[in-house]
Amino acid sequence: MDGAEELLGDCPVDRPLLSIAIPTFRRPEFLLEAVVSALGQKFDYPFEVIVVDNDPASNGHRLLLDAVPNLLSAPFRYLRNRRNIGEFPNFNRCVEEARGEWVTILHDDDLLHPSWAREMFAVLGTRPSIDGLICDRANLDQRATPVGEGRLKSIARRAVRFLRFGFGQTRRIDARKLFWECPGNTVGFVCRKRDLQAVGGFRADEHPSADHFFYLRFGKRFRLLQFKKTLVSIRIADNSLLAPETHFALARRNHEIRSACIAAGVPRWWARLLPLLTARQVVAMSGFYRVPVTPAQVGRMLGIRVVRDRPLLLWTLRALCRGF
Template identity: 30%
Template sequence: MNAINTLSPFDTISHVKSELVWESGRAGSSTRATIAIPTYKRFDTLLEAIASALAQTGVEPPDIVIVDNEGHGDKPAAVWERLEKVGDCRIRYFVNPQNLGMFGNWNRCIQLSETPWLTILNDDDLLRPQFLKRSLLLTDRLPKADGVICRKGTKDRRAFPPITTQPGFRQRLNGAIGKALGGMAFRKGVLKVDARRLFFGNFIGNGAGFLFRKETAIKLGGYDPKEWPAADFFFYVRMVLEGELFLLDEELADVGLGDNESLSPEVLSHFVEQLHHIRMKLAGNAVPARWSAMAPQLAANHILYAARAWGVRLDPGVIGEALGGLNLPPPNPRREYIWRLLHGTF
């Protein structure tokens, strides 16, 4: 799924050397996982993220790697002063002398991890105490897994959350039926994620609660900034095409919702466009070519879902124009529902 490029995403950041500002604790001999926290211009939520990493129970304490994209300043020392109950965890705080961009910083997190498994925890997201235990148990159960990801809740920190559309009776009924059908696809609480399901959208969400092999991430080229803002979804797609990814049917992480650009109309519009491009690449390769006929309807439906879930109204005409003058049909979730039933992708 990578565009033809002479440099990998890791190569493009090789000229910047992250500097270790401080380190605390020592890695345990049986430490298997790193919780890597990329941070930029956040302090209070970063402390919350670190606290959730330190609160992991039932496993060898993880390595914690913090990679600050702001450059030098007072923040590293301030974080050190506020840390409590570090315990046996090893924590390293790195600073990038220049901004690597969001996905560049994620790739640097991968490079700085020293354990077989790692998860990237954004500085406004949280892990629940059983995340590592439950995820690592699943990797023991599925030794060929390249990545496991859990379901997640949300922590809404927005000062004025937008008004979202309340689902009507039919929507609630369809949602309940869809959830029941989706639950039937799980085996012992686990679902193998495949390209067929990802064709219909990013049903596993962002990277919160995603534990993956470092060697696989390096092999896949990490996260490509050119795939913004859907680089994490592109990464999932590459993983299912070249390896194995599993969804754990447990809520073990929380996605922070803040007043930032991630929920802006521009970003959400571009995300809809990126998903359309992914579908067109999958059609004829990982899924039947005829599936491309469903892509305009799915893009139109995602515009509707943005309004329902986030209270953000997107312009289908603008998105269609960005997709080469594509004429998007009216939203029709029921049609998508039938397609998913027919293709067994709940």
């Protein structure tokens, strides 16, 4: 029998405004922290936290019961799939099982800051035309030797932030912005459940960039904005380092996404920038995750043209194209 069984339920909230949905698979120590961060939201409206475990043999709910006092009286549900359905199909199951009008996906190793829900809905309350809202995020680098940020990188980061938001608090995310950069995975993103389902949810055949493809589909149909505040933490741990094969897959998918952005109305001449963009992505990602993959290797593997990484030239072109 397919589907999911509810191991912990009887949520006291019948019709929550918000569902914080956590797909999980064999990361109990991280899941505990994610659940605590979700339940700890300082929010004035009813919400629920729902976990959908993709391991049919898991007893993760018992570990949570032991570790979280009063879990049974919290707005919390725990479901377990009867079979492993895959990462992104489990995202969709989380959405199907959510009872809230609005829904967000929280990865089981990431964290919501206590004020995330309150501040996001404060923006949504003043801007009723917004259909989806993404917040900014911080890296929680818990590796044995985390990547530091020197003075030049810090200055560059602040400059990019100003180019993105100026003196405002939000910016529109559309195909032109997504051509240059995805605003990140879906942690911290919130939208109406019906709208997420209307664009087809998350697609397994778009792995490992299903979130980037999702934003492109959502932004075509609905009004998608990013909020300036940093309200979530993305965990970087030793066990999350990417394999070279994943870098090749990411490069291929991002090439496909940028081509799709051009088809969605981005200036066609921007296609000439794809070799520079691919080179920058490969160098930045391989440096951050310490995986020895070069632009030349990616070009040969994927059969695409990749040039030498020239970050200053690309940064200048991006600024001129208002790609921030």
